Amino acid sequence: MTSIAHFDVIVLGGGQAGLTAAITAAENGATVCILEIAPRALRGGNTRHTRNLRPMHESGAFPMEGAYGFDEYLDDLLRVTGGDTDHALAALTIRESEHSIAWLQDHGVAFQPPLSGTLHLGRTNAFFLGGGKALVNSLYRFAANLGVHTIYEATDIALNISGDRFIDLTYQQVNNTHRISGHSLVAAAGGFEANLDWLEEAWGPAARNFLVRGTPYNKGNILRQLLDAEFKQVGDPGQCHAVAIDARAPAYDGGIVSRVDSVPLGIVVNNEGKRFFDEGEDFWPKRYAIWGRLIAAQADQIGYAITDAKADGLFIPTVLPPLKSTTIDDLARQIDIPADSLLKTIDEFNAATVSGSFDHQALDGCRTEGLPINKSHWARQIDTPPYSAYPLRPGITFTYLGVAVDDRARVQVERGNPSENIFAAGEMMAGNILGHGYLAGIGMTIGSVFGRIAGREAARHAS
Ligand SMILES: Cc1cc2nc3c(=O)[nH]c(=O)nc-3n(C[C@H](O)[C@H](O)[C@H](O)COP(=O)(O)OP(=O)(O)OC[C@H]3O[C@@H](n4cnc5c(N)ncnc54)[C@H](O)[C@@H]3O)c2cc1C
The missing domain is CATH 3.50.50.60 (FAD/NAD(P)-binding domain)
Structure with a gap:
């Protein structure tokens, strides 16, 4: 001693x-x-x-x-x-x-x-x-x-x-x-x-x-x-607090700059290119803490937040830039998910959007109709290149x-x-x-x- x-x-x-x-x-x-x-x-x-x-x-x-x-x-x-x-x-x-x-x-x-x-x-x-x-x-x-x-x-x-x-x-x-x-x-x-x-x-x-x-x-x-x-x-x-963070973040201590806030402004797909939850259910501060758990439930615990150019500048960017492309096909190749599946998801999503007055500061009711999983707010067609993808992993905050x-x-x-x-x-x-x-x-x-x-x-x- x-x-x-x-x-x-x-x-x-x-x-x-x-x-x-x-x-x-x-x-x-x-x-x-x-x-x-x-x-x-x-x-x-x-x-x-x-x-x-x-x-x-x-x-x-x-x-x-x-x-x-x-x-x-x-x-x-x-x-x-x-x-x-x-x-x-x-x-x-x-x-x-x-x-x-x-x-x-x-x-x-x-x-x-x-x-x-x-x-x-x-x-x-x-x-x-x-x-x-x-x-x-x-x-x-x-x-x-x-x-x-x-x-x-x-x-x-x-x-x-x-x-x-x-x-x-x-x-x-x-x-x-x-x-x-x-x-x-x-x-x-x-x-x-x-x-x-x-x-x-x-x-x-x-x-x-x-x-x-x-x-x-x-x-x-x-x-x-x-x-x-x-x-x-x-x-x-x-039970824990877990959010969706950039999958390229370090294993520990990445802090707040790795959180991905683009989710409500686009769609999120899994590694089969399929959506799995309403990205526009409510204001982001009320919903961001469920996305760690949602990503954790996907195969290989990975997801991809996809947006088009219309969303740029409307959310706090992460420290790492998104993967970008002028075509969905090429974006799918960059994130290594089946391009035909991602294209189908986006086509169906775009066709299901109903017209409305987009306002990302309000529950604007811009939504989709008729999809197995609809988006309740901020649903705009994903049609304006360049397209962006953030790979997402569950980021655990505390237990x-x-x-x-x-x-x-x-x-x-x-x-x-x-x-x-x-x-x-x-x-x-x-x-x-x-x-x-x-x-x-x-x-x-x-x-x-x-x-x-x-x-x-x-x-x-x-x-
Ligand atoms: C990226 C991030 C952002 C966050 N932002 C917010 C926010 O804005 N607002 C908010 O309310 N909460 C936030 N939180 C949650 C917040 O950090 C915690 O709720 C709060 O800091 C807990 O304080 P604490 O003192 O209990 O734990 P900590 O601040 O984690 O302190 C625990 C200490 O114990 C030490 N320790 C651990 N094991 C041992 C051991 N065996 N022996 C000796 N020492 C040990 C650690 O090194 C550490 O210094 C955030 C968390 C993270 C990860």
């Missing part, structure tokens, strides 16, 4: 949830240590890829517009989850989210005016100036100034839990073993979205074709240890399986009282709120709210 140390509060994971917990615990008088598996340059987990959170607010004060009250927020959450949420924790999250902007501003995070473009979120979502990376850097700086000790590249963390109590842990750093004890433990080490073996247990071999949009470090090692210690599980291993917590962020046991000194925040417990479905910006909201609760309660227990 190279070193032995003690802190009041040990926080596992240095993303937004862990940083918020660490800062709150330190402000409540605790000595705090963050153990982060990533090197300093890659700190901040999935948080460094984020752009916004979703706060409840009545005032519309900067950076928000209008008002977004409790009832509307709750309605939105209940709709996307189909009611699959812990209602008390959901209400707590929404109420406490009202303080998230002020808390972040007080801790060095700046906001920007709402973005325009395909995501019309000015009333519901607050955008971080400089994105998640700037937020992460601000919070690390604030934490360091409070005396929070951060250990990077802390690998192989092994928790020593007796009954439902955390005792101490060991970790490796540069081949040396260290031991740290603490009065309280905050688990904020993300989900298991970067662990393809674990994903395969839930999704089968299809998981091997998933691309991980965020950090490669969220492999669920801490979550696994808590579940093995028989803390109560919440959520379904197959929902986690540990059950109570309103003090204490992890729950199957029977009896929750743990006295183990708390969870962020993705590790997001499944309490998100049984399935997703509401843009609620991931960061959950981390912000439960990070503050976990930090406060961990410090209180330690004192």
